[in-house]
Amino acid sequence: MTETHVTQRLAEWIAAPRDLADLPPAVREEGVRTFFNWLGCAVGGATHETADRAVAAIRPFVGPAQASVVGRTERLDVPHAALLNGITSHVLDYDDTHLKTIIHPAGPVASAILAVAEYRPVDGKRFLEALITGIEVECRIGNSVYPDHYDRGWHITGTAGVFGAAAAVSRLLGLDAQRTAWALGIAATQSSGLREMFGTMCKSFHPGRAAQNGLMAAFLAEAGFDSSTRAIEAPRGFANVLSTKQDYSQILGGLGETWEAGLNSYKPFACGIVIHPAIDGCRQLRDELGADVMAGVSAVRLRTHPLVLELTGKTEPKTGLESKFSVFHAAACALLRGDGSPTAFTDEAANAPELVALRRKVKATSDAAIHEDQVAIEIDLTDGRTITRFVEHAIGSIHRPLSNEQLIEKFARQSEPVIGAAPTADLMDLAWRLTDLSDAAEVARASVAAGARAAAAAE
Amino acid sequence: MTETHVTQRLAEWIAAPRDLADLPPAVREEGVRTFFNWLGCAVGGATHETADRAVAAIRPFVGPAQASVVGRTERLDVPHAALLNGITSHVLDYDDTHLKTIIHPAGPVASAILAVAEYRPVDGKRFLEALITGIEVECRIGNSVYPDHYDRGWHITGTAGVFGAAAAVSRLLGLDAQRTAWALGIAATQSSGLREMFGTMCKSFHPGRAAQNGLMAAFLAEAGFDSSTRAIEAPRGFANVLSTKQDYSQILGGLGETWEAGLNSYKPFACGIVIHPAIDGCRQLRDELGADVMAGVSAVRLRTHPLVLELTGKTEPKTGLESKFSVFHAAACALLRGDGSPTAFTDEAANAPELVALRRKVKATSDAAIHEDQVAIEIDLTDGRTITRFVEHAIGSIHRPLSNEQLIEKFARQSEPVIGAAPTADLMDLAWRLTDLSDAAEVARASVAAGARAAAAAE
Structure with missing residues (x-):
């Protein structure tokens, strides 16, 4: 299928005025559950050696202590914090799944915007709206090329995730449609991640890099760094180069009316x-x-x-x-x-x-x-x-979704061994109350037990 | 063509003991010309607005002032310096060309290792040997998938370049074959860059990101961050996912005997x-x-x-x-x-x-x-x-190569307007004497007129 102005029209939708209240209640509610589940996974994976080794490699090069690594004591520059949050939230293969594409949607998007929120403050409502927008873009782009793209060997959480992060951060930065289109283009030209990496540390690196690269795509576009505005649909753009299927109606059809972000599911088990x-x-x-x-x-x-x-x-x-x-x-x-x-x-x-x-x-x-x-x-x-x-239908599928109580149990089992029981309870409470927060970054700061951070700082 | 252990055998070659003196004199000489031409292009592009906008976007997030941006007054952390040098050396489309693949070889590789050289000192001989090794790896991987890979829409300077940077930095860090294979794998899973970006700022972003990502692949592997060791040849690895042609004999055949790095050419004109x-x-x-x-x-x-x-x-x-x-x-x-x-x-x-x-x-x-x-x-x-x-044969082709005198003229015309005539003459002299230098990073520091950096520092 051919289509013109796909990237441009998608960018216009991303950049359009829109409040959280304009979204269907069920989509908003699923957005909170998505964020809650992601946060528990990020805390749960925070002490994994994959994260330790990534931190060891980047430590000599990191910038100002701007943003928390969820569940860890380091504070890193914003893009590096996004990288680490993307790794930790996926490293246990315990996160979320958009079942139509096997994308794990939250990793690239939430990792990026929570890091940004500590640098450019945003309230919980705008934060949640950006999260849902990013996931919507990511899953729709995934739908447009799935399954051919995945079958060829692309890890779609990385390749589509970078668009989701770019879209969500563009929205947080308030970029206009032109710059949002550039951000999507800068994301497109970094879209990567091979399925050959499954079973190695590089698998969780994919949503991490997608978060970091999508985030920087938005900051680059904000600074006037230009790109193609036909990056998705051009003959040598994303969809044609990385897939044999290109169904652009999956990107533009019913945009703002039907919501892929409302179809997220959460894993009961820590594997594919x-x-x-x-x-x-x-x-x-x-x-x-x-x-x-x-x-x-x-x-x-x-x-x-x-x-x-x-x-x-x-x-x-x-x-x-x-x-x-x-x-x-x-x-x-x-x-x-x-x-x-x-x-x-x-x-x-x-x-x-x-x-x-x-x-x-x-x-x-x-x-x-x-x-x-x-x-x-x-x-x-x-x-x-x-x-x-x-x-007939496995637990965690769309037919047998995890209840909020099951999400809480899952969160607690992951988080308590890492940051302790009381900080875990406080963190869960904050996450459920996301839309009431005047500063969404409060969640990031609360993900590290205060004593642990003070001790690390005193070292 | 199928082949086993391509990545592993390539990694073993990269990591094997080897001195510059083991390389054929003509290859060493072309290596110096490659570096000289790259350096002039990097200075020449240093003031381009593409670089200005990239610097504006990354500035809030950069780490310690570890490495020079060639021709500019900023000092950035090592990976960001590599990014910028990759952008500036390619932004005028005036750099070098491996004519068999249209790869511009030096950008990803030299940009990475010159930044590393300021952080982990290395003499000129080892530096040149790493440069040649990186370019050899990059061009051989390019040969294995060209032209199908390029025809599909990949900007091969980005997609192959990330391997070259990973190989060269692995060599500078002294990684063993196991870790070098991981570095190649971490590079493979970030291989990207779409031809749709030609004519936009993202084109020169490709060698920049390839330099930065390849460099970090080596530092991650050094820290024990693992990856597939079959990243090039696996069914869902680089060659199968990004190309319909896979000729692994182009990677492994005559390795260390015939040299792609000796076939580099230099553009007389600032365009494709x-x-x-x-x-x-x-x-x-x-x-x-x-x-x-x-x-x-x-x-x-x-x-x-x-x-x-x-x-x-x-x-x-x-x-x-x-x-x-x-x-x-x-x-x-x-x-x-x-x-x-x-x-x-x-x-x-x-x-x-x-x-x-x-x-x-x-x-x-x-x-x-x-x-x-x-x-x-x-x-x-x-x-x-x-x-x-x-x-019959355009100037700059393999049949009518630029002479050293023409390279000098090209360098001076680019560099003098940026850093002045006397610093340009000193810089060219240093570059020609690369193999005599006890510290290759001297070149990076000399690429900025001393007065300019002092003035910038005092701001």
């Missing part, structure tokens, strides 16, 4: 969304039959959607990061430990002898008749029985 | 290499017949290689940057002013009435029988004569 059904089903069987039965498993057969083996077919993961890409490990850990949380995907778990032994008994086959949120499980037990389970 | 034949031919006719004859031109007909109209077919350029992508403007300016230097591609020139009038009389047709360094020119004069010229 495609193995959620397998974990869910294995945990159901374990809950039903008892943990002791699971010690006597002789064979596990999974029939799965074809993407499962394509994305998570690692048979012998050696690290925690790699284990997220092993449906065999995930099923074994769900059966034996009932665990799908971050503790299921550590280096310890990847190498635990009892899990290694069980995962080698797990076989998976692709079946095009199985939907992405389904799985069929057959388990042979050593006592001769065979048990089965068919999961 | 493809319109050099037209400018050369028009200048030849003007020199031969006299400037007054050129005032009486009624029609100009060019037969050109097909890439000329594809890349430089803008009929009504409005800015200096756009005018570089107009063969019509370039021919008019060469005929009327005899100019192909940066002054031919300013906003003034793009809008000068006499040039606008003449460029509208220029017609160009594509002819597949015309080689990339050729052009056939026919000019109708108002006195009824028709004059013709066939350029």
